Amino acid sequence: MADQQPPASERVTVKRFPARGAYDRATIHAILDEGLICHVGFTAADSQPFVIPTTYARDGDRLYVHGAQASRMLGALRGGIPVCVTVTMHDGLVLARSAFNHSMNYRSVVILGTATEISDPAEKLAALKKISDHVIPRRWDEVRRPTREEVERTMVLAVPIMEASAKIRRGGPVDDDEDYALPVWAGQIPLKVEVQAPIADARLDPAIKPPRYVTEYKRPRSD
Amino acid sequence: MADQQPPASERVTVKRFPARGAYDRATIHAILDEGLICHVGFTAADSQPFVIPTTYARDGDRLYVHGAQASRMLGALRGGIPVCVTVTMHDGLVLARSAFNHSMNYRSVVILGTATEISDPAEKLAALKKISDHVIPRRWDEVRRPTREEVERTMVLAVPIMEASAKIRRGGPVDDDEDYALPVWAGQIPLKVEVQAPIADARLDPAIKPPRYVTEYKRPRSD
Numbered sequence: 001m002a003d004q005q006p007p008a009s010e011r012v013t014v015k016r017f018p019a020r021g022a023y024d025r026a027t028i029h030a031i032l033d034e035g036l037i038c039h040v041g042f043t044a045a046d047s048q049p050f051v052i053p054t055t056y057a058r059d060g061d062r063l064y065v066h067g068a069q070a071s072r073m074l075g076a077l078r079g080g081i082p083v084c085v086t087v088t089m090h091d092g093l094v095l096a097r098s099a100f101n102h103s104m105n106y107r108s109v110v111i112l113g114t115a116t117e118i119s120d121p122a123e124k125l126a127a128l129k130k131i132s133d134h135v136i137p138r139r140w141d142e143v144r145r146p147t148r149e150e151v152e153r154t155m156v157l158a159v160p161i162m163e164a165s166a167k168i169r170r171g172g173p174v175d176d177d178e179d180y181a182l183p184v185w186a187g188q189i190p191l192k193v194e195v196q197a198p199i200a201d202a203r204l205d206p207a208i209k210p211p212r213y214v215t216e217y218k219r220p221r222s223d
Numbered sequence: 224m225a226d227q228q229p230p231a232s233e234r235v236t237v238k239r240f241p242a243r244g245a246y247d248r249a250t251i252h253a254i255l256d257e258g259l260i261c262h263v264g265f266t267a268a269d270s271q272p273f274v275i276p277t278t279y280a281r282d283g284d285r286l287y288v289h290g291a292q293a294s295r296m297l298g299a300l301r302g303g304i305p306v307c308v309t310v311t312m313h314d315g316l317v318l319a320r321s322a323f324n325h326s327m328n329y330r331s332v333v334i335l336g337t338a339t340e341i342s343d344p345a346e347k348l349a350a351l352k353k354i355s356d357h358v359i360p361r362r363w364d365e366v367r368r369p370t371r372e373e374v375e376r377t378m379v380l381a382v383p384i385m386e387a388s389a390k391i392r393r394g395g396p397v398d399d400d401e402d403y404a405l406p407v408w409a410g411q412i413p414l415k416v417e418v419q420a421p422i423a424d425a426r427l428d429p430a431i432k433p434p435r436y437v438t439e440y441k442r443p444r445s446d
Binding site: 011036037039040041042043044047048049050051052053055082083084085086088090092093095096097098099100102104106108110112128132135136139140142143144145146147150154172173179180182183184185186187188189190191192193194195196197198199200201202203204205208209210211214217 | 260267270273274316319320323351369377410411415421422424432437
């Protein structure tokens with residue numbers, strides 16, 4: 001039923017392999033909530049596109065994008081220009097019996113919209129907490145909060161999650177009928193983001209042990 | 224010594240945290256050779272940017288980008304328009320004692336350039352083999368090769384790796400001096416792409432066992 005939701009626009013309609021497209025909120029939100037990094041695309045004044053990785057968080061139907069990494073974004077995006085935010089989880093390699101039918105398993109979301117800068121300090125602080133909570137739940141409550149000057153030095157953009165689509169490929173290869181007889185192994189090599197053991201900072205007091213939200217960190221959070 | 228290489232242009236110069244920037248071929252090539260997916264940014268006719276994940280391979284100082292996923296790219300890119308290709312490896316979360324100094328460990332490459340379509344069938348076939356060899360070495364030699372029609376139905380773009388930069392963050396948090404006394408755990412949570420056990424296709428003859436390049440698959444290849 002979920003996949004009966006129509007696309008919000010022609011521009012976000014999945015054209016190649018349309019069966020892989022999904023347009024319902026639940027599917028789009030689940031991918032956004034699991035990812036840690038997005039790729040933000042914008043076009044600079046000389047019409048050169050840029051694609052910059054950064055962190056983000058979803059707040060209802062808005063995406064907050066952390067702009068500190070990208071001084072280049074700052075000038076370009078303050079004016080409220082069109083962006084594309086893409087979140088991709090790469091779930092595996094798909095090995096078919098023909099070169100042509102090889103594929104990838106993945107879950108991705110593409111959001112088209114206009115990014116606006118969050119300038120109100122209280123709103124910006126709330127957005128930064130959302131980003132922190134998204135990346136590492138409970139961290140914000142333990143650390144030193146940003147000073148007013150630190151908030152000023154950080155840029156947060158808001159992008160509405162209105163014109164968006166998900167694209168998902170799962171499962172094994174789909175071969176041409178006549179290729180199934182070929183004596184070649186076929187299947188999937190799944191890939192997963194593995195969270196490794198935390199490494200304490202060299203200057204950390206050894207009496208301070210990592211909290212459970214660090215030792216039990218995982219994605220997706222609801223595993 | 225490697226990091227003494229100057230940037231190819233102002234546009235690819237790393238401005239925020241300039242010490243994280245690198246412009247030498249070896250650093251840029253190593254990141255491109257380890258990654259599996261790139262994000263291609265281009266600007267559509269209505270000035271809307273798009274960012275699309277796809278596979279790629281490096282061939283010397285050229286990047287081949289697989290265009291099959293993106294029918295939308297096809298029309299936009301055939302004419303030879305400016306693109307940005309970004310490859311990001313997300314290596315971990317960096318937990319500082321202040322919210323502001325939290326960071327990510329990552330290795331990324333940004334390439335600016337003009338994408339041109341490879342139209343010569345033999346050249347396109349060679350580029351497709353490069354992409355296959357990049358993603359799964361030795362696979363190409365075992366599977367059914369593309370027919371002439373399959374080659375025609377696939378789009379491969381070439382982007383020169385000339386105007387490019389790498390950006391790398393490694394290691395633990397860097398806190399403000401006065402924050403080191405705070406009684407809060409600080410350090411890194413490393414992330415790694417884990418290759419899981421291969422899953423045979425449901426229609427595979429059980430007598431066909433996975434080859435070593437599948438059972439021993441890993442990234443980076445030279446581990």
